[in-house]
Amino acid sequence: xxxxxxxxxxxxxxxxxxxxIVKCKENDLDSMQILSESFASTxxxxxxxxxxxxxxxxxxxxxxxxxxxxxAVAHGPGSFTGVRIGxxxxxxxxxxxxxxxxxxxxxxxxxxxWHGNGMAGLIVPVMDARxxxxxxxxxxxxxxxxxxxxxxxxxSQEEMKNRIKKQKNVVYLLGDGAQLCYNIWQxxxxxxxxxxxxxxxxRASGVAAAAVLHWQQAGSGEVLTPFYLRLPQAxxxxxxxxxxxxxx
Numbered sequence: 001x002x003x004x005x006x007x008x009x010x011x012x013x014x015x016x017x018x019x020x021i022v023k024c025k026e027n028d029l030d031s032m033q034i035l036s037e038s039f040a041s042t043x044x045x046x047x048x049x050x051x052x053x054x055x056x057x058x059x060x061x062x063x064x065x066x067x068x069x070x071x072a073v074a075h076g077p078g079s080f081t082g083v084r085i086g087x088x089x090x091x092x093x094x095x096x097x098x099x100x101x102x103x104x105x106x107x108x109x110x111x112x113x114w115h116g117n118g119m120a121g122l123i124v125p126v127m128d129a130r131x132x133x134x135x136x137x138x139x140x141x142x143x144x145x146x147x148x149x150x151x152x153x154x155x156s157q158e159e160m161k162n163r164i165k166k167q168k169n170v171v172y173l174l175g176d177g178a179q180l181c182y183n184i185w186q187x188x189x190x191x192x193x194x195x196x197x198x199x200x201x202x203r204a205s206g207v208a209a210a211a212v213l214h215w216q217q218a219g220s221g222e223v224l225t226p227f228y229l230r231l232p233q234a235x236x237x238x239x240x241x242x243x244x245x246x247x248x
Contacts, residue, residue: 004031005069008057008093009208012050012086013078013106014127014176016041019053020204021061021068026215029115036061037205046085054089065097070218072211074202075103076227077135077152078127083226094221102218104210105227106202110174111139111146112209113199118143121170123195124160126177132157134177135229154229161185164192174200 004023011018020037036057040049058064073090076083087103094101110125120143127135134157138150160181164171165188172195173182182194194200 006035006063006067007070007072007208007211008054008068009072009204009211010050010054010086010090011074011106011109011202011204011207012046012082012089013074013076014082014202016176016201016203017046017049017053017082018202018204018207019050019057020208021057021063022205022208024208024212027213029112029209029212032209032212034205034208035063037203039201039203041201046082050085050089054093065093068093068097068099070100070102070211070215071221072102072104072207073224074106074109074207075224076106077129077154077229078106078202080226080228083228087224087226091221091224094224099221100218101221101224102211102214103224103227104207104214105137105152107135107137107152107175108139108148109206109210110202111137111141111148111206112213113174113203113206114139114141114146114172115209116144117141117199119172121172121193122149122167123172123174124164125175126160126173126181127175128177128180129154129229134160134181136160136177138163152227152229157181157184161188164189167191175202 009020018039021035023033025031038053107125123139174195
């Protein structure tokens, strides 16, 4: 039987920022116990709120950095700046304390918050990627376990709506794009539902849950990299200018 770990998880990939301390056993999600979690969704930048939040969850759990045995972070998809802030914080903590790190999908982290809640159905996290696109994937819950059905993708809102229209089961929308997509899709998708508010947003406890299931992917902070489904806007604009110049 694997030993218990103290896992510090960070979520900064979208508007909300969140940190959590959990006690867990490797690959055993039923063993996970949230010791302390902090969540904020304000106009303040993550670069200002994250570090005090990290200190706060440790203090509230009556732990020190030396008590932490592993780190987890949502490495994308999401806001380019937000993802980098979370990765930088985790890399710095890992380097200082010589700890293993686990990077997980932001979308899977949201879906894994559904574990064991007794609500069966399809789970579709959606994040607003701008330009009428969303970052999304599809998962299924039997009320206890969550299983991935499709990879993380950047899709048009219309394409994902058409996929959901084909489903016969109840579909729950999660994420910062959930309300937007629900408002657009509900007339064509009567089986569509908004996830309950406590389960709708990106949270560090979801990052921790996904990390527990992907413990075998743990490595040093040096190998943590962002997972972007699209190039940053500045790079897309640069390539567009280069393409126009080449055609001139």
